[in-house]
Amino acid sequence: MNFLGKAALAAGLALLAAMPAQAETRVTLKAAKSGSSYYQMSVQIAEAMKAGTDGGVIVTVEESQGSQQNVMEVRARGGDYVFTSPPALVAAARDGKGAFEGKENPAFGEIRALFPLPSLTMHFVMSKSSGVTDFAGMEGKNILLGKGSFGATEGEKYLELFGLDGKVKIADVELSNAVPALKNGQIDGFVTAGSFPAPNVVEAAASTDVTVLSLTDEQVAQTGRAKLVIPAGTYAGQDADIVTTSLPVVTYTTTKMDDETAYQLTKTFWEEKARMGEESPWWTGVDAALLENVTGKLHPGAVRYYEEAGIALSDAQK
Incomplete structure (x- = not known):
């Protein structure tokens, strides 16, 4: 190989080395006590996200003592936080009622839904x-x-x-x-x-x-x-x-999550749901009709997916 060829090869290798590796998005999913059905579901979701995105989205499942703890933690979590909760509990947090009376926080108003889980x-x-x-x-x-x-x-x-x-x-x-x-x-x-x-x-x-x-x-x-x-x-x-x-139980994040990640999470969940249903029958009871139970807003990234999929949402959910 002549000098020019070697120089071109070296330049090409240098360019490759400088290029970033394929982006990998990491998310934490906080659901329920280990051993519970909702913890098992979270593990299945994590596996589905990895498979459905070819490793582009990696979900770490975190044990929880319950939905109230999940909601409370939005105050200190970042844009990689996903959690499960009944919609009524999210509404109570937003309105400072029930278990959240006297614990009001602006972060509760930033909670946004992604997709429903088995009720x-x-x-x-x-x-x-x-x-x-x-x-x-x-x-x-x-x-x-x-x-x-x-x-x-x-x-x-x-x-x-x-x-x-x-x-x-x-x-x-x-x-x-x-x-x-x-x-x-x-x-x-x-x-x-x-x-x-x-x-x-x-x-x-x-x-x-x-x-x-x-x-x-x-x-x-x-x-x-x-x-x-x-x-x-x-x-x-x-x-x-x-x-x-x-x-009803729904998967949530907050407005801190970027739209693309919320879109990928939502899209991958629905695309992988049938495969998950082959492993665990509880997924067969989940369909788009369960979105009616979401009383607050969905994340804009999730809204993008539902609109692309032709799934109707209410004005209040957008």
Whole structure:
């Protein structure tokens, strides 16, 4: 190779060395306690983002003690922060109400939605041997509510609403022991909240005959929650739809996140959702209709994706 050729090669190599490596976007996703279904979902989302962007977006999953902590942390987090929460909690933070009374912060007004997750779905699971087929039949029965969870609090509220306060025996058993306790007759039923199909309900239905109670439209209205229908065949022995309630859960970030990252996160989630559904059935219940549960604004990057995809948004969401 002559002098000019060597010089050209050296210049080309120098130019290559000076070029930046392919940009890699790093995001932190804070969801729930490890071992919970929402933590598992977050891990699946992280894997989907890496696969769907060929490593262009790397998501680190961070354990959380709950949605309230997730929302509170927006005050100190940057543009790489993503978290999960029910929309009602985000609204409470924005308005300084409920758990956020006296804790107002301008950062709460900068929270923006990206995409919905499977809803927290209420399940009232009764053993077939109990003979219970509706809420009135729960009177005098031994029911496991669990402690400290959304399902426990919500279950207790429903018992009051439906005239069962003080008429049901509350079992002193941990929710993690619900299935064996149901099988051995220690309890007549249990209450749990989780994305459907809920693993503990799948286990209960597969190992013993159960009835998952349906709410009437009047009862759904009494709860003030969103109506949700669990399709027939979701659980073993379930030959009819189950009408119940749910608490929507949404993935959020803040206006600190740049539009391109929010766009990529949203676009990749929807493009990878079908593949995730092949691994975990709870993703099959997520569709664009769940965006109706987003009561605040979406991130402009997410709005860009939904408009490109022809998914209608309300003026209040843009």
